[in-house]
Amino acid sequence: MVQRLDRLKESPSQTAGPYVHIGTTPHFIGIDNVYPVDLGSLPVPPEVKGERIVITGRIFDGSGNALRDALIEIWQADANGLYPGRGEHRGTADPAFSGWARQPVDGTTGIYRFETIKPGSAPYSDGRPMAPHITFWIVSRGINVGLHTRLYFGDEEAANAADPVLGRIELKSRVPTLIASRSDESGVPTYTFDIRLQGENETIFFDI
Amino acid sequence: MRNDNTTYQDGAFFQRDRAWHPPALTPDYKTSVLRSPKNALISLGNTISEMTGPVFGHAMIGPLDNDLIRNYATTGDPIGPRTIVYGRVLDENARPVQGALVEFWQANAGGRYRHKKETYLAAIDPNFGGCGRTITDDEGRYWFRTIKPGAYPWPNGVNDWRPAHIHFSVFGHAFAQRLITQMYFEGDPMIWQCPIVMGIPSREAVETLIAALDREASLPMDTLAYKFDIVLRGRRSTMFENRREGN
Numbered sequence: 001m002v003q004r005l006d007r008l009k010e011s012p013s014q015t016a017g018p019y020v021h022i023g024t025t026p027h028f029i030g031i032d033n034v035y036p037v038d039l040g041s042l043p044v045p046p047e048v049k050g051e052r053i054v055i056t057g058r059i060f061d062g063s064g065n066a067l068r069d070a071l072i073e074i075w076q077a078d079a080n081g082l083y084p085g086r087g088e089h090r091g092t093a094d095p096a097f098s099g100w101a102r103q104p105v106d107g108t109t110g111i112y113r114f115e116t117i118k119p120g121s122a123p124y125s126d127g128r129p130m131a132p133h134i135t136f137w138i139v140s141r142g143i144n145v146g147l148h149t150r151l152y153f154g155d156e157e158a159a160n161a162a163d164p165v166l167g168r169i170e171l172k173s174r175v176p177t178l179i180a181s182r183s184d185e186s187g188v189p190t191y192t193f194d195i196r197l198q199g200e201n202e203t204i205f206f207d208i
Numbered sequence: 209m210r211n212d213n214t215t216y217q218d219g220a221f222f223q224r225d226r227a228w229h230p231p232a233l234t235p236d237y238k239t240s241v242l243r244s245p246k247n248a249l250i251s252l253g254n255t256i257s258e259m260t261g262p263v264f265g266h267a268m269i270g271p272l273d274n275d276l277i278r279n280y281a282t283t284g285d286p287i288g289p290r291t292i293v294y295g296r297v298l299d300e301n302a303r304p305v306q307g308a309l310v311e312f313w314q315a316n317a318g319g320r321y322r323h324k325k326e327t328y329l330a331a332i333d334p335n336f337g338g339c340g341r342t343i344t345d346d347e348g349r350y351w352f353r354t355i356k357p358g359a360y361p362w363p364n365g366v367n368d369w370r371p372a373h374i375h376f377s378v379f380g381h382a383f384a385q386r387l388i389t390q391m392y393f394e395g396d397p398m399i400w401q402c403p404i405v406m407g408i409p410s411r412e413a414v415e416t417l418i419a420a421l422d423r424e425a426s427l428p429m430d431t432l433a434y435k436f437d438i439v440l441r442g443r444r445s446t447m448f449e450n451r452r453e454g455n
């Protein structure tokens with residue numbers, strides 16, 4: 001016998017299920033009298049510094065059908081690359097910016113949409129700059145453990161080419177699954193980021 | 209200046225034990241078949257993007273947010289066994305996680321959810337919404353009051369039923385700790401017949417999701433209590449962190 005390590009095990013994950021909206025975005029399904037607003041749904045306040053952008057897309061299953069019951073959370077740095085919230089020791093992020101947002105995909109079309117700002121560059125663990133990116137966390141019925149991925153910006157080619165995380169991915173042909181394409185047709189820079197859970201062009205998901 | 213406690217909590221998170229969690233593909237839970245990535249996850253580890261996370265203040269929590277018996281009701285109390293759920297949010301180092309936002313949602317006593325895509329024939333309870341939230345205190349504690357949810361059938365096998373359960377969403381101190389899970393109730397034989405539960409590889413891991421009936425915390429002639437602790441990923445002490453170039 002040896003001494004015990006006084007550690008606990010992480011609670012096992014379970015699927016968010018099809019009714020995740022009840023607990024996370026109740027107004028989205030018509031439960032309007034419990035919370036004032038759906039957490040993470042408010043627009044970025046006007047005083048937040050940075051370029052306004054839209055991120056939109058769908059999540060596809062292995063048969064090519066768009067999920068209509070998924071929930072997405074995003075987490076990102078401010079325009080200067082500083083993170084709001086806990087754990088940022090390099091400085092103070094834009095106090096008006098929360099860095100976090102949450103949206104369900106549309107119940108009919110499966111389309112999600114975030115209106116946010118373009119993040120600045122934050123350093124990798126060895127100090128090299130990471131290209132601007134947004135963390136995505138995806139849960140739904142049929143997903144047993146929430147999936148982490150990253151959106152990188154298609155108009156940041158030089159920064160993406162030098163990004164230490166993208167640089168570690170051995171199968172270079174998979175890197176484009178993380179890169180959102182930009183369109184300016186609507187007047188606001190709009191990045192389309194489709195996520196494929198399975199099949200051809202399966203999105204890269206990370207063990208973080 | 210950082211105090212010792214902050215320094216202790218600053219390190220990278222322990223690797224998630226994927227053999228403890230359900231795998232992405234659990235064929236007996238049919239929806240997972242087309243929604244499970246086939247490629248291996250790419251090991252990223254923690255960068256600042258994962259070691260930071262949003263903060264939710266106690267000010268956003270309304271007085272009835274942790275009272276599902278009252279936060280939706282208009283004409284009386286919802287039907288069902290009056291229930292207290294309480295516990296702590298801890299990390300794998302058994303340290304309390306203070307300031308953690310905990311959100312919960314559930315079916316009513318008949319096993320019916322208040323959701324526009326829900327079609328189970330059990331009755332909607334006009335006085336039950338089914339959602340609540342709270343933020344842990346300085347010792348990582350949380351509690352809420354609700355009615356015990358019922359079991360319900362779901363389209364998977366021709367006759368599959370979910371055991372009574374409450375869904376939980378938890379934010380720790382960093383996005384790397386983000387977790388959604390479900391709580392089950394002590395003594396329910398249906399736990400061990402559920403394809404979603406049985407996707408968890410070990411009985412030992414399933415048991416950590418089963419809340420214990422706690423008569424001592426129950427209110428006599430009023431409400432039964434269940435205790436449910438939630439464990440988030442732990443993190444290394446910066447005492448042991450690798451020295452990096454330039455540091």
Ligand SMILES: [Fe+2]
Nearest residue numbers: 017370373375
């Ligand atoms: Fe459920």
